[in-house]
Every structure is written in structure tokens, then in C-alpha cells.
């Protein structure tokens with residue numbers, strides 16, 4: 058809600074109105090400025106910057122419920138190695154080739170996979186003897202090549218991840234109870250991450266520091282008075298650290314706060 062060029066609150070999807078002295082958005086600039094604000098409230102050059110901001114998500118997830126633990130050929134049996142991050146990234150060349158496919162709109166046939174088994178550190182997450190395997194997978198380009206779409210590629214992408222893990226831990230297929238595949242399109246649809254970018258926008262040089270998210274507007278403020286940004290699309294960018302939120306709070310306090 059904007060009144061006289063100042064943010065005055067938010068309207069929820071159900072129509073409820075919440076009034077506030079300060080509104081601080083932790084979603085990305087595309088959602089904040091082009092989906093949540095009525096057109097006509099922002100200067101054109103600022104909106105141009107927002108529209109130029111790049112997302113281009115490139116990763117997916119495959120989560121599995123397991124009836125046991127994977128048994129790796131390179132280190133058989135249960136051990137401390139299963140409690141850490143297990144990475145399938147045998148060489149720089151392997152990862153480079155995985156990225157090459159994504160450049161042309163295909164998910165990697167030999168993907169980089171980063172796996173963790175959270176149930177080994179928090180047993181409350183599953184019944185005794187059962188486990189969760191959470192796999193972060195690259196590359197899965199948001200924009201697929203012409204003729205391909207994520208709704209039909211999704212399970213093929215998941216199958217390929219399982220097949221890849223099976224090369225290293227052959228028992229994996231026998232212990233899968235359930236599987237959840239999350240594509241970049243799912244990240245956008247389900248969690249509001251535009252183009253499935255896990256950091257609310259690429260962490261590329263032209264979108265970092267004083268350029269994040271838009272040149273001239275990197276200090277958590279916006280062209281609308283009392284409207285701030287405080288999420289991963291602001292400096293110092295995406296990551297599990299909370300720094301954008303803290304820095305935004307300090308700026309809000311400097312301006313007089315709420």
C-alpha cells in the first residue's frame with residue numbers, strides 16, 4: 058500500500074490490510090517492485106534496473122526417504138563420512154562438462170551432487186532405521202532448450218540423479234522409499250524464488266556490492282519512502298547468514314526506524 062509516495066502497509070492475498078510505518082521486503086526485486094506494487098509508483102530508470110536484474114536459476118534438489126544408509130564403493134559401511142557433506146564432483150573437467158550442457162538448456166547428464174543425511178545428526182526427523190538423503194544438484198537451468206519443459210523433464214532429471222548416485226553407492230535404488238524432485242520451476246512456484254535462483258538473483262559481479270540489486274539503490278532503501286529491502290537480493294547477497302537483514306535493520310534505525 059502506497060499513499061502520497063510513502064509505503065503505508067501491506068495488503069494480504071485475502072484482502073486484509075496491515076498498516077505500518079516501515080515496510081521491509083525480504084523477497085526479490087522482481088516480486089517486490091513489479092508484482093507487489095501497483096504500476097505507476099516507481100521511476101522508469103529504476104524499473105529498468107529491476108528488469109535487468111538477472112536470476113537464471115541453475116540448480117535443483119532431489120530429496121529421498123531411505124530405508125537404510127547408502128553404501129559407498131569408495132568407503133564401504135557406516136562411518137563418520139556419512140555425517141558430513143558428500144560430494145559427487147570427481148574433477149574440474151567433470152563439473153565444466155556438467156555446466157556446458159546447462160549452457161545449452163539441458164540438465165547435466167553427469168551432475169554435480171552435494172548430499173547430506175540430516176537424520177544422522179537429528180534422529181527425530183525419521184523413524185528408527187529410516188533416513189533422509191537431501192541432494193543439491195547442479196546444473197538444472199531454469200530456461201530449458203526449445204521443445205523441453207520442466208514438467209516433463211522433472212522425473213527424468215530425478216532418475217538421472219539416482220542413477221548417478223548408484224554409480225558410487227550401488228545399494229541406493231533398493232533403499233528408496235519416497236522421492237521428491239524439486240526443479241528450478243518448482244522453486245519459483247512453491248517458494249517464490251524467481252527463475253528458481255536460490256540466492257534471489259545471481260551473485261555475479263555486476264549484481265554485487267553497491268550494485269545489488271540496482272545501481273544507486275544498494276543501501277536497502279527504495280524510491281518509495283518507508284519501503285526497504287532486507288533479503289538476499291541486497292548486499293551482501295544470498296547465503297545462510299542473515300547479514301542483509303541486519304544491515305537493513307541498521308539503515309532503518311538510522312532513518313528513524315519504526
Ligand SMILES: Cc1cc2nc3c(=O)[nH]c(=O)nc-3n(C[C@H](O)[C@H](O)[C@H](O)COP(=O)(O)OP(=O)(O)OC[C@H]3O[C@@H](n4cnc5c(N)ncnc54)[C@H](O)[C@@H]3O)c2cc1C
Pocket residue numbers: 083084088118193248249255256257287288289290294295296297298301
Ligand atoms: C536449495 C537451496 C540451497 C541453498 N544452499 C545454500 C548453501 O549451501 N549455503 C548458503 O549460504 N546458502 C544457501 N542457499 C541460500 C540461502 O538459503 C538463502 O540465501 C537465504 O535463506 C535467504 O534468506 P532470506 O531471508 O533473504 O530470504 P528467504 O529465506 O527466501 O525468505 C523470503 C521469504 O519470503 C516468503 N515469500 C515469498 N513470496 C512471498 C509472497 N508473495 N508473500 C509472502 N511471503 C513470500 C518465502 O516463503 C520466504 O519465507 C540455498 C537456498 C536454496 C533454495
